[in-house]
Amino acid sequence: MLLGLSGLAAEVTIGFAVLPILLPTDAASSPPPQPIGRSRYRNRLVEIRESGPLVMVSIDGRMVHIEGSKTSRYHSHILPFRDFDDLPVLVRTLIDMSCDHVVIL
């Protein structure tokens, strides 16, 4: 079962820069993902969206695999041996791994 980001703050802070939330321009246009957070970390643009129960994260415009478990922990098969309570921490960690040249995001 996948859960959404109901508990996520109105702003998502990743690194030092916090950008305002991108509000949906058309509330009637449903399934499309709703942007709820946009920020930069290590010069990478991070956007977090939710669509129903799904969480979607893109880094520099490219989607990365994120899943939320029923225990509300977050996981990515790019970083497979660890779960995270905090989605922004997971995203920062993925970017750190990319900077270490362990994976290309």
Next chain:
Amino acid sequence: MVYRFLVTIWQIDQSALLPVESICVPIPPGALIDVATNHGVGVNQMPLRLRRNILNLSPAQLASFVGALCVVKSDGRYDDFVRRHVRAMMTPTPAGSLSNAAHCGPTFLPWHRAFLWEFESMLLDVDPTVGGLPYWWWQTEAKLNNGKPKLSKLWTEGLMGPDGDPQSDNRVLTGPFKDWHAVIYDNTTNDFVTRDTPGLVRKLGRDPAGSASTLPSEAQVAELNTHLVYDVPPYDKTTEGFRNRLEGWAAGPRLHNQVHRWVGGDMLAGTSPNDPVFWLHHANIDLIWWKWQTVTTPRRPYAPQLLDGPVGQRADDSLLFLQSTAWTPAVLDDIKNPAVLGYQYI
């Protein structure tokens, strides 16, 4: 394709050949089964593979092992294993679940048993004197090194090479694998690329992405062995059975996951087989499972068996992304069965 042959297993007892049992088993392609049947006598002539503690290998044994690794790395066969590990990890099993073909579910242990066996077969094909895949008995490393497992002899130039150099992007600059180029996953293409600079990435006990400051202890292994059932519903990473405890999700990070996270760097990703320590680590996981299996007679069973489990995770379900499609958890139950696996830990 599933290969099935009737194989008679014989056991040498003193000077007599005594038939033990006749069973129908799948024979993985490439298995060196030599059964002489002219006189109704079946004799398996495949030597038993011996898996030793890496720290107890002689210099010659170590040279054989490292040499074979370098051969299969240079001809590309090593990297095929890295890629298959990632593909298994990216394949929800059953579809839509949070378990995948090789992790976060019951198949975690048998899948890696088969994966290691196929890898070991490849090394033995290159050099039979390798004898078997070594294992890394990591649960005593902290105790034996005054709480600093990175001081283990394992992390020296003569064995697996040292920690990564923080001044050089945490690359391992010396040791037998210093010139290796890892194959890494490219999320933008869902494909793999060869890292353009040499050297594995390691951050022993200091990778923030891993967040594990030490290795598992013997106490953790002892606690693990108090879990007497292999796995329980819902057969995922929330359960309290032996498999999930050993994989390291329940009350984690523990055991398997903790080791990946402590080594850090390349060992943190789905491409973790890039670091040859992966094989030593998983041989130890397999050894821990085998010891647990054989505490009782008959052996403690795999779960789920047939109809009660998720598709792809049951005892007779074929395991995916291995060289052979003949592997199932049931087939992989007995490591000493010479007609299927044929190895032991010493």
